[in-house]
């Protein structure tokens with residue numbers, strides 16, 4: 001994992017937030033390559049959820065919502081973790097922290113940080129929502145929260161969306177947006193962060209049909225994840241046991257990936273029943289039922305949710321793509337004997353940079369032709385120009401960036417207007433006419 005974190009920094013995927021001040025705990029910034037990778041994943045999700053389907057609409061609800069939303073949703077009362085404080089060193093732990101020896105609150109309990117005995121308090125419930133104040137007065141009545149999930153923005157808008165788009169149940173609403181949780185034990189790089197981005201879709205169905213839709217969405221979502229190019233043996237389902245279910249869920253399955261730190265979820269499919277809509281109806285005093293135009297029945301819909309972490313999915317894609325390999329043959333020799341390489345074998349359509357353009361040397365008309373090709377290509381793809389260092393070095397840098405194609409302009413290029421295209425994974429080189437490069441790459445990047 002350390003190797004991936006250091007590559008992420010070196011190549012500009014992910015930096016620690018406020019690094020020059022020593023960093024801010026478990027908050028991360030996406031650099032030039034990271035923002036492209038995450039954007040490609042989000043766009044792929046949006047395309048498959050919203051554009052390619054007629055029964056799902058998009059939404060972008062605000063992060064700040066009426067505080068009553070979080071009472072109705074159960075987050076004010078129930079979105080808590082049991083925590084333990086050390087009275088000596090002031091550190092705070094989850095009550096189930098495996099490093100704690102003994103029973104917190106009892107004299108035998110030992111603090112995992114300072115080692116004191118008997119200084120740990122009995123567990124207390126701690127709300128995970130970030131609280132702030134709206135308006136100029138910092139008083140109880142002005143308290144609002146940074147949303148801990150994007151789903152509620154969808155629920156309170158479901159009739160607005162349904163009526164304005166003239167959808168009929170069953171239909172869904174999809175949203176990508178930031179959410180915030182004041183996690184006490186965050187960690188594992190961008191896996192568990194206090195500010196994160198969700199890709200959530202809430203599918204509204206007639207009561208009694210939710211199990212069937214639940215199974216359909218499980219199948220759909222696994223297909224989408226596999227479409228990211230993730231190795232199948234690194235993926236599995238995990239069904240929540242009774243003690244794992246969130247306060248709103250009747251049934252829940254996670255898609256887990258085998259990270260370097262173990263199997264962990266990065267997407268969940270949840271049967272949320274009519275819990276949220278019924279509660280909003282109660283707390284807001286507004287009817288949220290749906291009138292079926294065919295049968296004239298009125299009902300509060302059930303909700304099947306698919307909830308994916310954009311950051312976690314990005315981490316899955318990065319972990320799965322990371323390889324250390326031995327390079328043999330011609331390229332190793334060009335490289336001056338550096339036979340080890342680190343490469344991100346990203347699916348080409350997800351890669352931040354689609355190609356890099358290299359003049360073999362900075363003379364004999366090669367830079368001029370290379371610049372012309374670069375200008376032409378960047379109207380179609382995100383491409384990179386690099387004329388620094390040996391060609392082997394330049395290949396290695398792009399391998400680490402996950403760039404699938406390297407285009408080299410050499411002595412022959414200035415004679416016959418052809419270039420070599422090097423494939424990141426096979427290291428094979430094709431000779432391609434410069435004016436056919438757009439077609440060539442378009443074909444390779446499909447899928």
Ligand SMILES: [Zn+2]
Nearest residue numbers: 086089111114
């Ligand atoms: Zn302590």
